[in-house]
Amino acid sequence: MLGRSAIAGVWFALASGLVAAQPAVQVDASQVQGPRPLEEQTKTAAIRGYLKSWQSMSGAFEQNRIDLLDADFVGAAKEKMADTIGEQIKLGIQTRYQDRSHHIQFVFYSPEGLSIELIDQVEYDVQVIDHGKPISTVPTSARYIVVMTPSETQWSVRVMQADSQGNRSPGT
Template identity: 45%
Template structure:
């Protein structure tokens, strides 16, 4: 009797473990989907026609995804002084610029917290041969400069950016992310 009870308990325990294990991937997928949705929901893209070449749907989807990722990587890189995140989304002059900023932050014990609350993005240009795209973005963002663990300044701003994406291999990367007056 006692052995049967113990066996039932063991079966119940194993079933419970099996259920928990099987639900982990689903929970992870759900969490990731939520993260992506949350990340891109701040971005309002205007579907205006690009010149001189019309933007393909696939390219448009890729740019939306990569632009949201670029902001996330930039924010994480500047907050944590991590140069490894820069290469994920940036290339050329913009990459050099971010690496220099992180290098200076590290030397001076600084870090920057950026919080991009909303983006109004417009596709402005798609090069005839299909390897470069220019976006115009108006960003609501807050910035905080930290010295060690101490905040030395914070402000909120509405900032316009001109953004150039370039095709590197099979991935779009940000070559220019320049603040406009």
């Protein structure tokens, strides 16, 4: 059981070709539940897909382009984000999500191999731009619960939901 063998503590570099600063990524696969071992190759593919989804999300929200979600999101996650982008367009705003660090913990690999659940403690900045004018940038820390399922060639994000545990953002 490669996934359970040790706290990986592995630092991954983001996929190549990114212009923005790469986030620091720490991965822990020592607490995976379920009878199916999480193979190294599966783990790597899921992390790659998940980090790529942050890039897609960032681009989609900044450019208000729903099509940028297609490659990495499916199901409810994609529908919700597409709705948000539609709302941004109506309101004349854009948002820029810049992830600074991820602490990814694999928590579940379903026995039939059709879903992976992970928790990510993410540090990121959110910038709001209203009719082209930058309003504010808010440093944020949130704990995301993510469910990924395999699609044709990769693992895609099906659920992406911030949990109330572990969140802290600078208040007023």
